[in-house]
Amino acid sequence: MKIIGLTGSIGMGKTTTAEMFKKHGVPTIDADQIVHQLYENEAVALIEEAFPGTTDSKTVDREKLSASVIGQPDSFKKLEAIIHPLVRQKQDEFIKSHREQGTDLVLLDIPLLFETGAQSRVDIVVVVTCDPEIQKKRVLARKNMNIDKFNAILKKQLPDTEKRKLADHIVDTSVSFEETEAQVIALLSNLRQN
Numbered sequence: 001m002k003i004i005g006l007t008g009s010i011g012m013g014k015t016t017t018a019e020m021f022k023k024h025g026v027p028t029i030d031a032d033q034i035v036h037q038l039y040e041n042e043a044v045a046l047i048e049e050a051f052p053g054t055t056d057s058k059t060v061d062r063e064k065l066s067a068s069v070i071g072q073p074d075s076f077k078k079l080e081a082i083i084h085p086l087v088r089q090k091q092d093e094f095i096k097s098h099r100e101q102g103t104d105l106v107l108l109d110i111p112l113l114f115e116t117g118a119q120s121r122v123d124i125v126v127v128v129t130c131d132p133e134i135q136k137k138r139v140l141a142r143k144n145m146n147i148d149k150f151n152a153i154l155k156k157q158l159p160d161t162e163k164r165k166l167a168d169h170i171v172d173t174s175v176s177f178e179e180t181e182a183q184v185i186a187l188l189s190n191l192r193q194n
Contacts, residue, residue, distance in 0.1 A: 001099050002191060003106055003121070007113035008128030009157050010150070011139035013173030013180065017128045018109040020184040030093045030109040034087045046082050051075070070152075086117060089119075105191060114158045114166060124191065127167035129160055130174040 004026070008014035015030075015151040022028045039047075039060035047065065069075040076085040091108055098106045110118050119125055130138075139150050164170055169187050173180045 001103055002123045003095060003108060004124045004126055005113050005119060005122030006107055006109045006126045007111060007163065009160050010153050011135040012128045012130050014128040017171050017184060018107060020181050021107050024185060024188055026105045027098055028104055028107040028109060029091055029110060034090045035083060038083065038086050042086055043082060050078055050082060051101055053155050079186045114163060124168045125166060126169045126171060127163045128171045128173060130172060134174055162186065
């Protein structure tokens, strides 16, 4: 079984590209979705202990938690130390399950793949990219997003130019949806033949 690590900076089309892999038969697990689930289950008590007042009894209040860690590098590291091992555990369970089923390819959708060193846990790195102006337009069209928030997020991410240098394969979403999907189909054909 080959493990694909899919990554890309904010607004590059990573989520849409992951859906295309899923549509074409590749089981997919999304790190962001795992975090959302953890914020409603296993991580609640741990986060409340580390960041008092950021949860109610059942879930993490993302806005309160965000206010506790934004602009606080030490607090952010503390949060990552809680969340990253839990995310990795869920990913490992997913991989183990598919390995036992004899699945040929699985995909880990990891926004901060390089930033967290997760490239060492995958066989193939696919970076989703697009023209910077398209990226900016996509991100600023999101609800509750502004240029300052966008720039703050970009600062935390490895620059797109660096990600592309480290990629085994690149999917460019600057083109149409159909052309993007054609890239995914060609890449999967290549991976399944080799």
